[in-house]
Amino acid sequence: MADFPYDCVGFDLDGTLLDTAWDLGHALNHALTSIGRATIPLADVRSLIGGGTGQMLRNGMARTGGVDEAILPDLTERLVAYYEANIACHTRLYPGGEAMLNDLAARGVTLAVATNKREALAIRLFDTLGLTHRFATIIGGDTLGPDRAKPKPDMLHEMIRRTSANRTAFVGDTTYDVGAARAAGLPVVAVSFGFCDQPPQDLGADAVIDHFDALIPTLQQIGHNPPFPSAPHAL
Numbered sequence: 001m002a003d004f005p006y007d008c009v010g011f012d013l014d015g016t017l018l019d020t021a022w023d024l025g026h027a028l029n030h031a032l033t034s035i036g037r038a039t040i041p042l043a044d045v046r047s048l049i050g051g052g053t054g055q056m057l058r059n060g061m062a063r064t065g066g067v068d069e070a071i072l073p074d075l076t077e078r079l080v081a082y083y084e085a086n087i088a089c090h091t092r093l094y095p096g097g098e099a100m101l102n103d104l105a106a107r108g109v110t111l112a113v114a115t116n117k118r119e120a121l122a123i124r125l126f127d128t129l130g131l132t133h134r135f136a137t138i139i140g141g142d143t144l145g146p147d148r149a150k151p152k153p154d155m156l157h158e159m160i161r162r163t164s165a166n167r168t169a170f171v172g173d174t175t176y177d178v179g180a181a182r183a184a185g186l187p188v189v190a191v192s193f194g195f196c197d198q199p200p201q202d203l204g205a206d207a208v209i210d211h212f213d214a215l216i217p218t219l220q221q222i223g224h225n226p227p228f229p230s231a232p233h234a235l
Contacts, residue, residue, distance in 0.1 A: 004107045004216075005223020008136075008165030010156065010186075012172035013115035013122055014049055015194030017097060020125075021046050022090035027083035028060045031075050037064040049195040050174040052116035052141045052149060053080060084121060088128040094193060096212030101134055103216055110163045114155040116141035116176060137162040151179030156186060169219055178203045187222050189215065 014020045025045035033039060040048070040060055048059035054076050061067045061075075104111060111134055115122050119140025126132040139159055141149035148154040160168050170181040173194025181188035182204065190196070190205035191212075200208045206226075207218045 004109065004220065006109060006165075006167045006169045006219060008110040008112060008160070008163045008168040009104055009219065010112040010114050010159050010168060010170045012150075012170075012174070012177045012194075013113055013117055013125075015046070015173040015196075016171055016177070016191055017093060017113070018091050018125070018129075019094055020091045021049065021195065023083065023086060023088065024049055024056065026086060026089075027079050028056060030082040031057060031079035032060055032064055034078060035068075035071065035075065037061070040064065046195045047197070050116075050176055050197050053083075053118065053121075055116075080118070080121070084124060087121065087125050091125065091129070093129075093131075094191070094212060100212040100215050105134070107216075110136045110165060112136055112159045112163055113138045114150065114159050114170070114180070115139070116149045119143045150176040151183065153180050153184035156180050156184040160184075167223070169222070171215065172205075173200075173203075174198075175203060178205050181205075187226060189218055189222070 011017045022042055025042040028045060029039040040063060049056050057076055057079055058067050101111060113122065113135050117140055119138065119142055122138050122140050123132060126138065137159060139155050144154050144158060156170060168186055170186045170188045172178060172188060173191050174197045178188050178190060188205045190200050190203045190208045192200040192208050192210050196203065206222050209215055209218055
């Protein structure tokens with residue numbers, strides 16, 4: 001296993017490791033209906049997710065009549081309270097996710113999460129699904145304080161600091177993830193099955209995978225034949 005090119009692999013959460021669309025969709029619709037707005041079909045919610053809870057709510061309000069800044073903070077807390085109480089009714093790892101995490105761990109790779117979801121919600125979700133122990137660190141969109149979430153690189157820099165990693169790669173599904181990885185100088189793999197806010201091939205990742213079965217060989221290829229120059233801590 002010593003020839004694996006990375007000693008740490010970081011993951012986004014929503015739309016990357018976990019399919020959270022239905023639970024987030026129900027929480028979003030709960031918030032919208034509480035102010036008399038129409039519900040959004042769950043099949044359409046995927047396109048609204050990304051950037052954290054507040055951004056998802058903004059997107060939902062924009063689609064159903066416009067964003068009201070005056071009520072946005074209270075409405076966000078209403079959404080979060082409902083989501084926290086119903087956090088894993090439908091959420092599951094994407095197909096192949098468990099085997100992929102097992103394989104990386106068997107190779108001695110440190111696993112980490114950097115998500116724009118609030119840290120407490122991310123930990124609660126992983127706790128509920130029995131996954132928390134798999135990750136050396138879980139960093140949320142509010143962990144480092146305001147205005148330091150993805151696509152800024154701060155969370156990924158902190159992930160590297162906490163894990164003491166020398167060679168790190170990141171896996172995500174949106175421009176927030178790819179932008180953060182690029183800004184941090186990390187190679188990045190995009191998953192096509194997530195909540196992609198652009199067509200997967202247009203996200204700007206080093207590679208795109210359609211199933212977690214492909215992640216480890218893809219990381220091996222990128223690590224040994226990097227398509228882009230990388231920062232010193234990434235290689």
